[in-house]
Amino acid sequence: MTVKIIRAAIIQFDIRRGELEWNLAVAKQRIASLAKQGARLVLLPEMWSTGFANDRLKELSETTPRVLEDLSVVAKKLRLTVIGSLPEKRKDGFSNTAYVVDRDGSVAGIYRKVHLFSPTAEDRYFEPGRKAVVCQTSLGPIGLMICYDLRFPELCRSLTLGGAKMVAVLAEWPAERVAHWKVLLKARAIENQLFVLGANRCGQDGGLVYAGHSRIISPYGEVMASAGKRPATLSAAVDLSLVERTRKQIPCLQERMPEAYRSSKYE
Secondary structure, eight states: OOOOEEEEEEEEOOOOTTOHHHHHHHHHHHHHHHHHTTOSEEEOOTTTTTOSOGGGHHHHHTTHHHHHHHHHHHHHHHTOEEEEEEEEEETTEEEEEEEEEOTTSOEEEEEEOSSOOGGGTHHHHOOOOOSOOEEEETTEEEEEEEGGGGGOHHHHHHHHHTTOSEEEEEEOOBGGGHHHHHHHHHHHHHHHTSEEEEEEOEEEETTEEEEOOOEEEOTTOOEEEEOOSSSEEEEEEEETHHHHHHHHHSOTTTTOOHHHHTOOSOO
16 A cells, blocks of 8 residues: 655745735745645635634625635646635625635535634624534545634544544634643644644734744644744645554554443442
8 A cells, every 4th residue: 555645734824804815915825835845735724815804704705706716726736735714605694614625626625613712702703613524635534623623622533533634723823822722733633643734823913913833743743843923834744644553553543432421420
């Protein structure tokens, strides 16, 4: 069996709230640069095209189809897969939605953020998603999570049980809780024995400073690539055979006892 190794990359940048054209230009330029370096999977942060311009959601969500068309052209031309979160207009409101644009230009997967961050009133502007999504791509199965989702281990475990070998986490995570970001990314990788790729924004929007510190974590919990708090690109060679090797060495997933976890009584 041939070992499949993927050059995975993350674009970390300071998103300009409401400035679609600037954000899109930055993303396209950096995707092209990473493609020249051999990247076959590129992650963008949460709400990368617009930021959280919640007062302009209707207007900005209407630009998402055009953004996806642009990404489709780029992905097909450069033969790579791009994942990022965008505002989605729906019949019942708006969603914070991750789109997976595969190397043939098709939208291979859509995930709507399940856990909305009430401390910043995200739940006032967006409708939550209702299901976990493992996307079948040309690179293999990829699980999708957005920011606050990272605090819910049940979601990542469901992606693992659904066949994910990599989990993409797209975020606008604040600097004041950067320690949580680093620990939780590692924890999700170690406990599920898969690759976790955390794409976070950096910079400042109003009074809120964002952490940056995007990173790629191996199934062993090793930090394979990381950024600081400034704009950056990072990449690593993701060897998917390491997932199975890790799970054979320490068979946590095989030795789960779901019937015990359902008990609500202490004996």
